[in-house]
Amino acid sequence: MIDQNELNAQMPTGFQDFWHSFRQNKGALIGTWIILIFILIAMLASLLAPHDPTKIFEGKYLVPPFWQDGSSSEFILGTDDLGRDLLSRLIYGARISVGVGFLVTVFSLIAGTLIGLLAGYRGGRTDTIIMRVMDILMALPSILLAIVVVAILGTGLFNAVVAVSIIKIPSFVRLVRASVIVEKQKDYVVASKTFGASGFRQAFINIFPNILAPLIVQSTLAFSDGILDIAALGFLGLGAQPPLPEWGTMLVSAKNFFQSASYIVTLPGVCILIVVLGFNLLGDGLRDALDPRLKK
Amino acid sequence: MIRYSLKKLALLAITFLGLSIVAFSLIRMVPGDPVLMMLGERGASPESYAEMKATLGLDQPYIKQFGLFIWHAVHGDLGNSIVSNQSVVREFFDRFPATLELSVVALLFAMMVGLPLGIIAAIKRNTFFDYAFMGVSLVGYSMPIFWWGLILILVASVNVFDLPFFGWTPVSGRISPMFEIDSVTGFLFIDVWFSKDSWAAFWDALKHVLLPAIAMGTIPLAVIARMTRSSLLEVLGEDYIRTAKAKGLSTRRVIMVHALRNAMIPIVTVIGLSFGMVIKGAILTETIFSWPGIGRWLVNSVTSLDYPVIQGGVLLIGMAIVVVNLIVDLAYLWIDPKLRDAHDRSK
Amino acid sequence: MNILEVKNLSVGFKTRHGLVHAVKDVSFEVHQGETLGIVGESGSGKSVSSLAVMGLLPSNAMVEASSLSLGRTDLLKASEKHMRMLRGGEMGMIFQDPMTSLNPSFTIGYQLMEALRYHQESLDKKQRHAKAIELLDHVGITSPEARMKAYPHQLSGGMCQRVMIAMAIAGKPQLLIADEPTTALDVTIQAQILNLLDRLRVEDKMSMILITHDIGVVAQHSDRMMVMYAGQVVETGKTTDVIQKPSHPYTQSLLDAYAYLQSEKKARGVS
Numbered sequence: 001m002i003d004q005n006e007l008n009a010q011m012p013t014g015f016q017d018f019w020h021s022f023r024q025n026k027g028a029l030i031g032t033w034i035i036l037i038f039i040l041i042a043m044l045a046s047l048l049a050p051h052d053p054t055k056i057f058e059g060k061y062l063v064p065p066f067w068q069d070g071s072s073s074e075f076i077l078g079t080d081d082l083g084r085d086l087l088s089r090l091i092y093g094a095r096i097s098v099g100v101g102f103l104v105t106v107f108s109l110i111a112g113t114l115i116g117l118l119a120g121y122r123g124g125r126t127d128t129i130i131m132r133v134m135d136i137l138m139a140l141p142s143i144l145l146a147i148v149v150v151a152i153l154g155t156g157l158f159n160a161v162v163a164v165s166i167i168k169i170p171s172f173v174r175l176v177r178a179s180v181i182v183e184k185q186k187d188y189v190v191a192s193k194t195f196g197a198s199g200f201r202q203a204f205i206n207i208f209p210n211i212l213a214p215l216i217v218q219s220t221l222a223f224s225d226g227i228l229d230i231a232a233l234g235f236l237g238l239g240a241q242p243p244l245p246e247w248g249t250m251l252v253s254a255k256n257f258f259q260s261a262s263y264i265v266t267l268p269g270v271c272i273l274i275v276v277l278g279f280n281l282l283g284d285g286l287r288d289a290l291d292p293r294l295k296k
Numbered sequence: 297m298i299r300y301s302l303k304k305l306a307l308l309a310i311t312f313l314g315l316s317i318v319a320f321s322l323i324r325m326v327p328g329d330p331v332l333m334m335l336g337e338r339g340a341s342p343e344s345y346a347e348m349k350a351t352l353g354l355d356q357p358y359i360k361q362f363g364l365f366i367w368h369a370v371h372g373d374l375g376n377s378i379v380s381n382q383s384v385v386r387e388f389f390d391r392f393p394a395t396l397e398l399s400v401v402a403l404l405f406a407m408m409v410g411l412p413l414g415i416i417a418a419i420k421r422n423t424f425f426d427y428a429f430m431g432v433s434l435v436g437y438s439m440p441i442f443w444w445g446l447i448l449i450l451v452a453s454v455n456v457f458d459l460p461f462f463g464w465t466p467v468s469g470r471i472s473p474m475f476e477i478d479s480v481t482g483f484l485f486i487d488v489w490f491s492k493d494s495w496a497a498f499w500d501a502l503k504h505v506l507l508p509a510i511a512m513g514t515i516p517l518a519v520i521a522r523m524t525r526s527s528l529l530e531v532l533g534e535d536y537i538r539t540a541k542a543k544g545l546s547t548r549r550v551i552m553v554h555a556l557r558n559a560m561i562p563i564v565t566v567i568g569l570s571f572g573m574v575i576k577g578a579i580l581t582e583t584i585f586s587w588p589g590i591g592r593w594l595v596n597s598v599t600s601l602d603y604p605v606i607q608g609g610v611l612l613i614g615m616a617i618v619v620v621n622l623i624v625d626l627a628y629l630w631i632d633p634k635l636r637d638a639h640d641r642s643k
Numbered sequence: 644m645n646i647l648e649v650k651n652l653s654v655g656f657k658t659r660h661g662l663v664h665a666v667k668d669v670s671f672e673v674h675q676g677e678t679l680g681i682v683g684e685s686g687s688g689k690s691v692s693s694l695a696v697m698g699l700l701p702s703n704a705m706v707e708a709s710s711l712s713l714g715r716t717d718l719l720k721a722s723e724k725h726m727r728m729l730r731g732g733e734m735g736m737i738f739q740d741p742m743t744s745l746n747p748s749f750t751i752g753y754q755l756m757e758a759l760r761y762h763q764e765s766l767d768k769k770q771r772h773a774k775a776i777e778l779l780d781h782v783g784i785t786s787p788e789a790r791m792k793a794y795p796h797q798l799s800g801g802m803c804q805r806v807m808i809a810m811a812i813a814g815k816p817q818l819l820i821a822d823e824p825t826t827a828l829d830v831t832i833q834a835q836i837l838n839l840l841d842r843l844r845v846e847d848k849m850s851m852i853l854i855t856h857d858i859g860v861v862a863q864h865s866d867r868m869m870v871m872y873a874g875q876v877v878e879t880g881k882t883t884d885v886i887q888k889p890s891h892p893y894t895q896s897l898l899d900a901y902a903y904l905q906s907e908k909k910a911r912g913v914s
Contacts, residue, residue: 141617
């Protein structure tokens with residue numbers, strides 16, 4: 001068993017190690033900047049956007065962006081097929097995407113942790129049943145399950161968030177459960193039980209330092225996956241509904257015009273790609289920095 | 297080995313049961329009355345309502361309904377589509393070859409590009425190639441493929457940038473309507489050889505599959521490339537690699553035979569798991585490229601609230617993926633002699 | 644005649660913190676038919692020196708020497724292709740951990756025949772198979788034919804080391820480098836392997852470098868010995884001379900430690 005003092009002494013160097021290798025990872029830093037910028041855009045959307053994202057400018061349909069002929073200084077990135085300002089829609093889209101990514105991560109993190117704790121701590125039949133269900137959930141492609149959940153709940157942004165959150169739960173459950181099983185066999189949990197203390201509480205408190213690192217990495221991945229899946233559902237017409245300026249939903253109507261006005265297809269997709277890339281860069285960097293096995 | 301396979305088959309049965317429960321509960325979880333929903337605009341006279349309810353078996357108690365559902369499912373009957381009134385199983389198997397064919401081509405593309413990228417990145421570790429290839433892989437991994445499909449059409453088919461050599465790939469479908477191909481196996485790349493102008497038809501089918509396969513294969517490609525690199529790097533530090541070098545083998549042989557064979561074990565897992573990713577891709581890609589497969593079928597069934605199709609489709613697609621995972625597990629035994637022995641010993 | 648001649652060998656590794664020297668200005672030679680024992684604690688540079696001879700150091704290693712020659716071949720000037728011919732051909736090497744030194748995914752037979760394919764090109768597949776069985780028999784593996792189809796994890800550590808030896812001598816090398824060949828093995832097996840190496844050296848007319856941290860092994864199995872410390876040679880000479888009259892205090896301390904361990908073992912009744 002590790003002495004508590006020793007553990008405390010190790011903590012700062014652990015963090016320094018992490019920070020040292022994280023800072024040297026250029027990709028992770030770029031990822032962090034991308035995410036910070038998008039969060040800032042999302043928070044300041046109402047200040048940054050030149051127009052109301054749902055306002056229709058009559059007669060200003062498909063105004064091209066600034067690098068093409070016939071552009072207008074009023075609409076820097078042009079307007080869509082209904083005459084709405086594309087830049088404003090993209091800015092408000094950041095708010096939606098970052099928001100749903102956050103919600104999906106928080107929902108699935110909390111639910112997954114609780115279920116994982118239950119499965120790992122109870123063991124036996126509870127564990128078997130929970131893990132079987134998780135296996136089945138994992139066997140199905142995420143988007144398929146999301147489609148099914150949306151079919152039950154009906155279309156809409158909130159239902160899409162619920163659907164995507166549900167499909168992200170199993171990965172958290174597995175992580176937490178594995179740690180609990182290791183931890184609950186350790187002496188102090190057994191010891192505290194003999195004193196009548198709640199072993200569950202003990203395990204709960206003690207596993208967190210151990211799984212914090214993988215949970216953080218998993219959360220970053222859930223964030224990027226969440227954004228992608230929500231956008232995909234939007235694209236299939238099963239997620240956010242127009243006129244909400246969700247990036248995936250924006251592509252639905254845009255694809256009918258993409259020969260004449262390719263920018264209304266290109267730009268929302270580029271936004272999705274950059275945000276998701278940012279989270280994946282960060283996730284990679286965190287994993288390399290937090291996982292000592294991969295250290296050189 | 298036999299025992300291992302039996303164990304896996306038992307797991308398969310359990311998964312089937314689980315999937316059935318998921319699929320079965322689905323139609324019962326819909327808020328409101330599914331019968332009314334299904335009858336929809338056609339208006340529900342009390343007679344047609346009762347008739348519909350009886351056809352769907354919804355007038356029976358749940359447990360009996362579930363028993364019947366399983367009984368029918370085991371006998372290959374998952375009910376009929378409300379929209380087309382065709383058997384769901386039949387509709388599935390009519391479309392499944394199209395999806396499977398596209399998936400196989402997509403996975404081949406992913407492997408043919410992903411493996412070399414990963415191998416080169418590992419050998420040229422920390423060089424320009426490594427950074428460039430891994431950068432590209434991460435972009436591929438982050439790609440919203442529904443958008444990527446549109447961009448591919450925009451660049452390669454519509455050819456908005458007027459690039460040379462581009463603009464000859466068709467935008468939708470599996471083959472041009474001018475070719476009349478009888479469905480013998482359902483796999484177009486086989487069926488074309490039974491038709492008149494086989495080569496022309498083959499070439500046409502190939503042109504059609506190209507863009508959707510690239511769109512679908514992009515994420516698996518990235519995953520395979522990344523996995524290959526890290527797995528190979530790990531193996532290259534092993535003692536037996538030094539032994540192989542000490543034997544005087546060429547670098548090429550050391551990497552392609554001694555390192556890759558061991559690195560393949562995690563790579564095979566990833567390729568197996570990619571199948572799930574590919575199916576996920578199919579749902580999106582088929583919608584964009586109007587590919588007549590199960591992905592588009594399922595999305596359409598959700599939009600038209602064709603519950604028997606959703607229910608049966610989920611069950612069948614889930615089973616298809618589970619079966620593929622089983623095949624991947626068995627492939628392990630072939631690659632990893634240690635594992636093979638462990639199972640033989642447990643006999 | 645000298646089989647191997649090493650003059651002023653230095654090896655450094657490029658790391659994030661600059662160049663780290665592992666071996667500094669080391670010179671030694673191996674005579675025809677003899678065993679040179681190299682003793683030293685881990686990190687003293689004994690393995691690095693021999694890997695430098697084999698040309699098996701990682702790419703961040705910087706090797707410098709005024710002379711490095713095997714027989715009449717100048718190893719410093721040899722092309723990579725030539726080095727490949729020499730490795731496993733003129734010089735063979737066996738390593739510390741036989742269990743991880745064999746490729747887990749291929750059979751013993753495959754790995755053995757692979758060595759033959761590269762260094763005895765005149766043999767066809769059938770002859771290689773026969774030759775491989777002969778080699779396994781030569782290194783004292785019972786029922787060699789059956790072992791050909793075995794995978795490394797199905798054999799014991801001692802057996803794996805015998806297979807490693809068979810592979811190393813497949814190309815009929817003049818020089819065999821044994822890098823801590825018995826460290827990972829049980830005590831009883833250690834003696835068997837060392838005696839096998841002695842026998843093979845005489846029968847196959849090889850020279851040998853025996854690297855170990857165990858001065859007792861060197862005392863019993865080498866003609867001349869060299870003591871290394873912190874990347875440098877502290878003492879060289881005939882084994883009997885060095886053991887009886889060590890001139891360097893470090894050698895003396897190694898001998899003292901060894902004598903102490905031996906007396907301890909005797910006192911506790913362990914041989």
